[in-house]
Amino acid sequence: MLQQLLVQIRNGGILSPWVIGPAVFLLSIAILLAFKNLVLAVFRRYIAQRASLAWADSFIEALSPALTIVIVASGVALLDRTLPLSPRSDRAFDVVVVGALVLALVIFTDRICRRLMERVALRSPAVQGALGLLQGGLRGVVIGLGMLVFLDSIGISITPLIASLGVGSLAVALALQDTLANLFAGIYMIAEKPVEAGHFIKLETGEEGHVTRVGWRNTRVHMLNDATVVVPNSKLAGSVITNFSLPQHQLAVSLEIGVDYSCDLDRVEQVTLEVARELMTHSDGAAAGFESRMRYHTFADSSINFTVWLGARDFVSGVKIKHEFIKLLHKRYQSEEISIPFPRHTLEFTSETILSVGKMISQQDKNAAHARNKGTA
Secondary structure (H helix, E strand, C coil): CHHHHHHHHHCCCCCCHHHHHHHHHHHHHHHHHHHHHHHHHHHHHHHHCCHHHCHHHHHHHHHHHHHHHHHHHHHHHHHHHHCCCCHHHHHHHHHHHHHHHHHHHHHHHHHHHHHHHHHHHHHCHHHHHCHHHHHHHHHHHHHHHHHHHHHHHCCCCCHHHHHHHHHHHHHHHHHCHHHHHHHHHHHHHHHHCCCCCCCEEECCCCCEEEEEEECCCEEEEEECCCCEEEEEHHHHHCCCCEECCCCCCCEEEEEEEEECCCCCHHHHHHHHHHHHHHHHHHCCCECCCCCCEEEEEEECCCCEEEEEEEEECCHHHHHHHHHHHHHHHHHHHHHHCCCCCCCCCCCCCCHHHHHHHHHHHHHHHHHHHHHHHHHHC
16 A cells, blocks of 8 residues: 555656655654654663663663664665655665665674673783774674675676775785884783883883883883983884783892801891891881892802892882992991901912012013113114
């Protein structure tokens, strides 16, 4: 019956199709949009009462704009059936309807994928770090596939286009090889997080400083001399990095010290730990709750050596802690008459050696006097 009514309208049997067509178009869209909003509102109220269906709210949010486009496309299709158009105009209307349906599918798929990635990112820190890039790449894939579906639906062969895209992608990949290497290394750095902004690191080449930024292409390290080192991510990901901020920012600072063989080692240990604990208590850069310790380990040439460990809040504080500890310990050792030796060598000469050296010096003096007399003559 609806088909017969549309034919009569198109032939002008009831009213002019140019009058009734737009009216039917607007009326059908208004009715369908109102029905859509009513149904979605009912579903939202139903979902709000059930926590297990919280994911469905994202589904409805993605479905709503897609349904709006489908409703408009159905109105355009109805208008096409109502108006007496030429074959060329009919073809244009068909292209518009197909394009609208593909657009609705692309929008729905894009929103569903984006919401899905966001939910995964909440449970995975690795995905959360690269969320923006993953969403952008996925959106590009969805839009590209949508364009191919649209072109194929309107009768345009996509086989040559796919072949061209393959060749073009290979050419772009070769031209941007270094850039892509840095990009994928940046994805790894952001997802895996071997270094983050604020970490203090030491590079394989010897530079050390605070990481100020981890980007998609490079990482910036602010050194202690206020210079900034920019490291390509591909090189950083493939090198050995010492991260002083992992697993935590606090770290133990070690210091090698030696005392004279004549010292009482128990007394040295007592004094050294007293100075270390006093510093840990009063220094701003000391790590809270760190227990200082020392261990003897070597009978050296002129000293008995040991290592002292001090706790620092971070690497920079560790430099200050070591500086203050050396001053305090030197002062305390002087007051306690604990000697820190320096390298010394004892030379022993026998009487024969002394006579030989004397003869050598006497001969050198004679040679020098002979040279002077010869020069005067």
